[in-house]
Amino acid sequence: MLLDIRNLNVSFGSTAQPFQAVSGLDLAINRGEIVGIVGESGSGKSVTMLALMGLIDAPGRVTADALQFAGQDLLGMKAAQKRQIIGKDIAMIFQDALTSLNPAYTVGYQLMETLRLHTPLRGAALKQRALELLEQVEIPDAKSRLNAYPHQLSGGMSQRVMIAMAIACQPKLLIADEPTTALDVTVQAQIMELLVNLQKQNDMALILITHDLAVVAEVAQRVVVMYAGEVVETSSTELLFNTPRHPYTQALLASIPEHSKGAKRLSTLAGVVPGQYDRPSGCLLSPRCPYATDTCRTQRPPQLPLSGTSVRCFTPLNDSGIPSHE
Amino acid sequence: MLSFILRRIAVVIPTFLGVTLLAFALIHMIPGDPVLVMMGERQIDPEFYASALKRLGLDQPLYVQYWHYLLNLLHGDFGTSIVSNEPVIREFLTLFPATLELSLCAMIFACLLGLPAGMLAATRRGTIVDHVTMGSALTGYSMPIFWWGLILIMLFSVSLGWTPVSGRISLEYDIPPVTGFMLIDTLLSGEEGAFKSAAHHLILPAIVLGTIPMAVIARMTRSAMLEVLREDYIRTARAKGLSRGRIVIVHALRNALMPVVTVIGLQIGTLLAGAVLTETIFSWPGIGKWLIDSISRRDYPVVQGGILLIATMVISVNLLVDILYGVINPRIRHAR
Numbered sequence: 001m002l003l004d005i006r007n008l009n010v011s012f013g014s015t016a017q018p019f020q021a022v023s024g025l026d027l028a029i030n031r032g033e034i035v036g037i038v039g040e041s042g043s044g045k046s047v048t049m050l051a052l053m054g055l056i057d058a059p060g061r062v063t064a065d066a067l068q069f070a071g072q073d074l075l076g077m078k079a080a081q082k083r084q085i086i087g088k089d090i091a092m093i094f095q096d097a098l099t100s101l102n103p104a105y106t107v108g109y110q111l112m113e114t115l116r117l118h119t120p121l122r123g124a125a126l127k128q129r130a131l132e133l134l135e136q137v138e139i140p141d142a143k144s145r146l147n148a149y150p151h152q153l154s155g156g157m158s159q160r161v162m163i164a165m166a167i168a169c170q171p172k173l174l175i176a177d178e179p180t181t182a183l184d185v186t187v188q189a190q191i192m193e194l195l196v197n198l199q200k201q202n203d204m205a206l207i208l209i210t211h212d213l214a215v216v217a218e219v220a221q222r223v224v225v226m227y228a229g230e231v232v233e234t235s236s237t238e239l240l241f242n243t244p245r246h247p248y249t250q251a252l253l254a255s256i257p258e259h260s261k262g263a264k265r266l267s268t269l270a271g272v273v274p275g276q277y278d279r280p281s282g283c284l285l286s287p288r289c290p291y292a293t294d295t296c297r298t299q300r301p302p303q304l305p306l307s308g309t310s311v312r313c314f315t316p317l318n319d320s321g322i323p324s325h326e
Numbered sequence: 327m328l329s330f331i332l333r334r335i336a337v338v339i340p341t342f343l344g345v346t347l348l349a350f351a352l353i354h355m356i357p358g359d360p361v362l363v364m365m366g367e368r369q370i371d372p373e374f375y376a377s378a379l380k381r382l383g384l385d386q387p388l389y390v391q392y393w394h395y396l397l398n399l400l401h402g403d404f405g406t407s408i409v410s411n412e413p414v415i416r417e418f419l420t421l422f423p424a425t426l427e428l429s430l431c432a433m434i435f436a437c438l439l440g441l442p443a444g445m446l447a448a449t450r451r452g453t454i455v456d457h458v459t460m461g462s463a464l465t466g467y468s469m470p471i472f473w474w475g476l477i478l479i480m481l482f483s484v485s486l487g488w489t490p491v492s493g494r495i496s497l498e499y500d501i502p503p504v505t506g507f508m509l510i511d512t513l514l515s516g517e518e519g520a521f522k523s524a525a526h527h528l529i530l531p532a533i534v535l536g537t538i539p540m541a542v543i544a545r546m547t548r549s550a551m552l553e554v555l556r557e558d559y560i561r562t563a564r565a566k567g568l569s570r571g572r573i574v575i576v577h578a579l580r581n582a583l584m585p586v587v588t589v590i591g592l593q594i595g596t597l598l599a600g601a602v603l604t605e606t607i608f609s610w611p612g613i614g615k616w617l618i619d620s621i622s623r624r625d626y627p628v629v630q631g632g633i634l635l636i637a638t639m640v641i642s643v644n645l646l647v648d649i650l651y652g653v654i655n656p657r658i659r660h661a662r
Binding site: 053055080082083084085086087088091092094096099100101102103104105113114117118149151162165 | 557558559561562563564565566567568569577580581654655656657
């Protein structure tokens with residue numbers, strides 16, 4: 001196992017009235033595997049990954065029972081020691097590539113900065129490696145792009161640069177946080193293809209955070225569904241798309257526009273993810289769940305294994321998509 | 327880059343014209359004239375008075391005087407002092423190095439303290455360090471220069487006896503002016519102890535003059551840093567595994583410097599205004615003191631010329647700041 005997160009909690013705000021952005025999250029990632037994390041905005045997907053990277057600042061608080069990466073304990077590690085892993089073995093790319101690059105430095109500078117930090121490469125060899133990386137992410141005319149400033153690049157091109165920076169030290173795990181959300185549809189497909197190719201070439205694990213279920217269905221081997229800071233369902237891609245067990249997963253799948261063909265209105269799940277002050281005492285989905293019972297409204301469901309998947313629900317759906325108790 | 331600089335320079339020309347008009351109008355609005363001031367309380371023979379005015383060209387209508395003034399300016403002639411009969415530009419050039427030396431040292435003091443203070447406050451936001459630093463900055467900013475100068479003189483010069491009260495250097499030294507900068511000239515002269523004496527004389531006025539710019543720089547640096555530290559590219563830098571120090575100095579500071587450089591540029595004007603007061607308090611023989619003396623003598627050409635020359639400097643510095651932007655921020659350099 002490459003990454004093992006157990007009982008991860010991330011909270012913000014005062015200690016008296018904390019906002020639980022992520023609670024009791026378990027996540028395991030194997031070497032070379034592609035895992036999709038899905039869920040609507042505010043479900044804690046990005047926060048989980050930022051916590052893993054050590055990028056949550058005070059007053060945010062991160063606790064976990066275990067945070068193991070490639071046999072190393074990230075929790076007890078000193079900051080300086082962790083920085084030797086972050087950016088080298090675990091790399092991350094972000095949603096908005098245009099603002100994720102420093103406007104004051106050239107592409108080459110920012111790329112070589114990572115290499116200089118984590119590799120012994122210097123001088124001409126360093127520049128050569130930077131050039132190779134730009135070519136690897138299929139940037140045309142890579143040589144002149146080294147001297148370009150971020151504002152001279154398009155969104156897709158910037159994301160390619162970000163990817164080049166992320167894979168610079170051949171990480172074992174790449175986290176892509178909605179890497180294509182800010183891009184044109186045509187460019188989205190290219191970037192996804194690039195990511196998957198790189199994943200195969202470098203045999204790295206890829207965590208793909210996205211809203212785009214179609215992308216997940218296409219590339220991911222496993223899917224983690226998150227809602228309001230909790231994992232509600234984990235399963236193989238095939239099982240999840242064929243027989244969703246959690247009502248939230250079912251609603252997510254139903255909201256894919258293609259599934260509403262012929263209907264006048266798109267299928268939606270009413271309401272929004274509960275915020276700091278309107279969290280229900282029972283199951284977090286209960287106010288929005290069409291199948292909620294009294295038990296759902298008063299008690300928190302635990303995460304339980306169920307025919308090859310793992311579901312956090314008192315009344316998981318059966319193969320026909322109906323709650324098991326009905 | 328060249329066309330960028332030329333465009334900036336073109337914008338400056340109307341500003342100059344405005345300054346000449348303002349300087350001319352303001353000094354002529356003050357009651358009295360140079361002849362009256364020179365005569366003092368004594369009775370003036372009206373005939374002599376008229377001939378004196380005529381000799382100075384002050385009998386003509388104001389717009390004619392202004393026109394002549396502008397024409398002379400175009401020929402590079404800033405006029406001649408009515409009191410000393412020296413060309414204004416020569417007096418200015420003799421005295422200016424003293425002011426420049428004082429201002430530069432004040433600015434260096436302001437930056438050396440202000441930038442790190444701002445960075446420290448930003449990275450330790452909300453802590454006691456932040457509050458103490460920003461509290462001191464606010465106090466410094468609110469300090470009236472003349473009062474602050476007197477307090478420092480009382481403490482360091484009178485009570486403790488660490489620094490001299492006034493002047494640029496002890497009277498025992500006779501330093502031939504080479505560059506006009508006392509610190510450099512004393513080193514060139516090779517006289518023992520001269521440099522130390524000059525530095526001693528400079529330190530208090532520089533602190534007094536630099537206090538307000540320091541406070542402004544510290545506050546500006548803090549807020550600019552805070553803004554930049556929230557940017558996505560800072561997150562990227564952290565995700566690379568860079569150290570905290572490198573992130574702050576390399577990735578954040580360069581972007582935060584933009585507004586700070588603007589403020590430093592704008593402070594040059596404040597600095598020169600402050601120099602007028604500081605030089606008066608410390609009897610510093612610079613253009614500030616020169617201007618004050620000239621106003622009380624109604625030395626029209628000196629006041630007009632002096633103001634124009636100071637304005638030229640402020641404008642040039644702002645121009646320089648604009649150009650510096652282009653150097654710091656590639657986006658401005660490439661914009662059309």
